[in-house]
Amino acid sequence: MRCTLSLLxxxxxxxxxxxxxxxxxxxxxxxxxxxxxxxxFDFMIGPDGQxxxxxxxxxxxxxxxxxxxxxxxxxxNGESGVLRRLVLGKPGAPFRGPFKPEHRDSxxxxxxxxxxxxxxxxxxxxxxxxxxTHDEVYAVTAFLLYRNGIIKEDxxxxxxxxxxxxxxxxxxxxxxxxxYPPEKKPSWW
Amino acid sequence: MDSNESSRRRFxxxxxxxxAGVAVGxxxxxxxxxxxxxxxxxxxxxxxxxxxxxxxxxxxxxxxxGVRMSVDHITFYTPFQDYGGxxxxxxxxxxxxxxxxxxxxxxxxxxxxxxxxVDRPLSFSMDDLKRLPSVSRVHFLECHANSSPLIHHQGNxxxxxxxxxxxxxxxxSEWTGVPLSVLLNECGxxxxxxxLVSEGADPGKFTHTxxxxxxxxxxxxxxxxxxxxxxxxxGYPIRLFVPGWEAPFNVKYLKHxxxxxxxxxxxxxxxxxxxxxxxxxxxxxxxxxEMGPKSVIxxxxxxxxxxxxxxxxxxxxxxxxxxxxxxxxxxxxxxxSWKEAKLQTPVHSKAHTRFTFDWxxxxxxxxxxxxxxxxxxxxxxxRAELYKNWGISEADMQKPARAIHTNMxxxxxxxSDGSVHNAMYS
Numbered sequence: 001m002r003c004t005l006s007l008l009x010x011x012x013x014x015x016x017x018x019x020x021x022x023x024x025x026x027x028x029x030x031x032x033x034x035x036x037x038x039x040x041f042d043f044m045i046g047p048d049g050q051x052x053x054x055x056x057x058x059x060x061x062x063x064x065x066x067x068x069x070x071x072x073x074x075x076x077n078g079e080s081g082v083l084r085r086l087v088l089g090k091p092g093a094p095f096r097g098p099f100k101p102e103h104r105d106s107x108x109x110x111x112x113x114x115x116x117x118x119x120x121x122x123x124x125x126x127x128x129x130x131x132x133t134h135d136e137v138y139a140v141t142a143f144l145l146y147r148n149g150i151i152k153e154d155x156x157x158x159x160x161x162x163x164x165x166x167x168x169x170x171x172x173x174x175x176x177x178x179x180y181p182p183e184k185k186p187s188w189w
Numbered sequence: 190m191d192s193n194e195s196s197r198r199r200f201x202x203x204x205x206x207x208x209a210g211v212a213v214g215x216x217x218x219x220x221x222x223x224x225x226x227x228x229x230x231x232x233x234x235x236x237x238x239x240x241x242x243x244x245x246x247x248x249x250x251x252x253x254x255g256v257r258m259s260v261d262h263i264t265f266y267t268p269f270q271d272y273g274g275x276x277x278x279x280x281x282x283x284x285x286x287x288x289x290x291x292x293x294x295x296x297x298x299x300x301x302x303x304x305x306x307v308d309r310p311l312s313f314s315m316d317d318l319k320r321l322p323s324v325s326r327v328h329f330l331e332c333h334a335n336s337s338p339l340i341h342h343q344g345n346x347x348x349x350x351x352x353x354x355x356x357x358x359x360x361x362s363e364w365t366g367v368p369l370s371v372l373l374n375e376c377g378x379x380x381x382x383x384x385l386v387s388e389g390a391d392p393g394k395f396t397h398t399x400x401x402x403x404x405x406x407x408x409x410x411x412x413x414x415x416x417x418x419x420x421x422x423x424g425y426p427i428r429l430f431v432p433g434w435e436a437p438f439n440v441k442y443l444k445h446x447x448x449x450x451x452x453x454x455x456x457x458x459x460x461x462x463x464x465x466x467x468x469x470x471x472x473x474x475x476x477x478x479e480m481g482p483k484s485v486i487x488x489x490x491x492x493x494x495x496x497x498x499x500x501x502x503x504x505x506x507x508x509x510x511x512x513x514x515x516x517x518x519x520x521x522x523x524x525x526s527w528k529e530a531k532l533q534t535p536v537h538s539k540a541h542t543r544f545t546f547d548w549x550x551x552x553x554x555x556x557x558x559x560x561x562x563x564x565x566x567x568x569x570x571x572r573a574e575l576y577k578n579w580g581i582s583e584a585d586m587q588k589p590a591r592a593i594h595t596n597m598x599x600x601x602x603x604x605s606d607g608s609v610h611n612a613m614y615s
Contacts, residue, residue, distance in 0.1 A: 024374045029320055030311035038304050041445055044386050044396055046453045083260060098471040101464050110460060119456035122394040129392050178452050178475040180400030186567055187478040
């Protein structure tokens with residue numbers, strides 16, 4: 001069923017672009033980018049984690065980084081603090097819903113574990129975004145997944161293990177595969 | 190009154206500290222000195238004082254935006270009540286900045302890169318972008334949290350009158366830039382490409398996904414706003430512009446675009462901008478695309494009284510992500526009867542549309558409402574219709590969770606003394 005939906009979505013999306021660009025002239029403006037240049041900024045991480053770099057970390061290592069760099073805003077263990085409650089549930093007992101609007105700040109709400117790594121890596125911590133090493137980002141991500149009860153304390157997160165983490169709210173979004181044009185009209189409902 | 194006053198003082202204390210921080214940051218940026226400064230905000234405290242004392246009326250001080258600051262957000266509200274026509278002056282454009290300060294970007298060294306599923310990954314300088322064919326289009330831009338039920342209870346003196354802080358996260362400009370289709374054609378699309386992911390150069394690296402079909406339809410990379418370079422708060426030197434769709438798609442300080450074969454669900458979209466919904470069994474939609482039809486009467490509106498009986502022009506703005514506004518109806522009796530308003534021409538697609546309605550106030554209580562219809566026949570819903578569509582109870586809508594895409598009809602109540610009040614929840 002999912003395959004069928006996915007295929008249908010691709011067909012719908014591809015129909016427009018193929019015809020849209022066929023007749024347009026080229027102006028030969030812009031400078032070619034080398035693979036090395038692309039590698040230096042290609043850090044938006046998709047659900048498959050293709051762009052994840054090397055490095056690794058565990059919840060135990062992450063607890064130290066969290067206390068130093070994150071706790072000031074997000075509180076002890078991500079359960080309180082001035083900004084965003086990052087943790088619902090507890091080790092061994094993940095929060096499985098029903099999710100309410102006020103639960104959106106927690107890592108438990110994310111459909112993919114890669115989202116946590118991506119956002120921490122590029123946007124956190126607020127005074128100095130991008131200042132954590134890749135190992136530290138893996139470690140803090142592992143710590144938050146552990147505190148949310150999603151992984152075990154000794155599980156090591158890296159480019160291979162992180163995209164495979166099963167998130168409790170993975171099926172909490174509709175439609176199963178996002179499509180455009182939207183399946184429901186008008187799209188603002 | 191007492192509790193309002195003390196919360197106002199608390200806010201001013203907090204806002205004062207944050208504003209001072211903004212002023213320091215602003216002084217250091219070269220782009221702030223190029224005739225595009227956000228001076229009304231840098232000197233917001235002076236402007237607040239002038240407006241509070243009525244001095245602005247004597248000295249012709251321009252309208253100001255409403256202000257709200259927190260650790261991770263800077264919000265400015267457009268003063269709908271203070272300007273005419275359809276174009277929002279650039280210094281009055283709303284801002285919803287997802288960071289504690291605005292980035293300083295040198296346009297001479299800034300580059301836009303396009304890579305991923307393309308034949309020729311390319312980097313574009315500002316000179317490159319300005320060499321290419323350009324378009325200028327009049328479009329609204331609206332925060333998808335504009336007009337949320339919660340904001341009705343959160344106003345304070347810094348945020349202006351209700352029409353400003355409830356509905357003022359929508360603005361309309363003439364935007365100039367290069368169509369995305371031109372840029373993507375330079376790079377050549379691979380067959381598998383079906384989505385774009387865009388990243389900004391702001392501190393939080395604001396990131397959003399966009400379907401390729403929309404990108405090729407009418408989206409552009411904007412470098413101009415109302416004939417000037419983009420304002421710093423609007424993404425100087427460039428931003429993505431996605432006509433008619435909720436504002437988070439319109440990535441500011443645009444730096445990287447990656448062509449992909451799937452949406453990326455970055456934190457700014459799937460997490461921060463989705464909402465579990467009652468009508469979807471508690472599930473969230475991945476994406477809400479276009480903004481629904483909305484209109485609001487800007488004058489008279491709450492806090493702006495009618496001095497005496499007789500002629501009053503009712504005026505306001507209407508817009509829809511679905512296209513051209515085809516009709517606006519006005520009611521002066523709380524929705525019992527409706528009459529068609531006049532639309533000021535030209536009417537642009539996916540743009541603020543000015544409507545006017547001649548009215549003679551008889552000195553009795555009245556409730557003013559406007560309701561718009563767009564070219565697709567979509568009609569602005571009442572509060573009850575909207576809540577039913579969303580599967581949300583009135584009680585749930587009042588909880589401390591943000592409601593998005595709130596385009597319900599706004600009632601303003603005129604009392605017999607000529608004072609005007611927000612009648613959405615009373």
